[in-house]
Amino acid sequence: MHKKTHVKKRAKSPQELRGRIWIDGKEGTFLGYGRIVLLEMVREHGSITKAAKSMGMSYRHAWELVDSMNSQARRPLVESSTGGKGGGGARLSEDGKKAVKLFWKFYADFQNFLKHEKKALTLLK
Amino acid sequence: MHKKTHVKKRAKSPQELRGRIWIDGKEGTFLGYGRIVLLEMVREHGSITKAAKSMGMSYRHAWELVDSMNSQARRPLVESSTGGKGGGGARLSEDGKKAVKLFWKFYADFQNFLKHEKKALTLLK
């Protein structure tokens, strides 16, 4: 056995440790990087429509993300209204602001963790 | 603005911090959880076919993962042969064994990190 080993082209190994963190809820993902950025864009622009555009994301997708977050939080993270001045809009609730802060705290800790782990990455020398 | 807030059904917040880590290479993912388990199954069963079956994975997908790992490593992690006793087979190279060990080290560190971070997760009280 193992007489003929199949060898193919290989790279020069610029390997890098990567990772993601998120917070799960009952319906799957509750908060993740993209969702948090979306919350920030909602706060900044005052509407889901503009937040979506600023991220190059379809309104449909943005609305689904907001709906998913609101339905998994104890209280809505985004409060929205239709009609009225400017046609309506959306804004971050106090819980929404807290969620953003909390996630960035975890995120910073995680980036720090990755940084320290990379020092040990002398893979397959 | 914000006269009528749209409220929907919401869950009871059994939120949990989750995450993934992996090692990137030139072609994207080099080593991740599933790939490492696949390497272990190859070592245990001596063939890509059986390894794939043991994971409920198609042979094609398993072969592509092995090919991706081999082509991004300096030296192949899996050595395979066709024909002969049993029709051929596959086995883990020394580098393959090292890759498995190294990943589990990172993985354990990461699980430990998550465990400690969870203590701070008193989300949206």
Add this chain to the structure above:
DNA sequence: AAGCGTAGTATACTGAAGGGAATAACGGAA
């Protein structure tokens, strides 16, 4: 020489994620 189970490869199918577009409801402003 024939059989066997594997590696390796190509093609078609499937399902889920997400984009695009269309539409109704809404409620201030003009």
Add this chain to the structure above:
DNA sequence: TTCCGTTATTCCCTTCAGTATACTACGCTT
């Protein structure tokens, strides 16, 4: 009353990851 921009919702389409299937090449064993 009409206009306007947004939320909320629906339907269709594309893309992509992975499955299913079928086939050839291989080389030891009998």
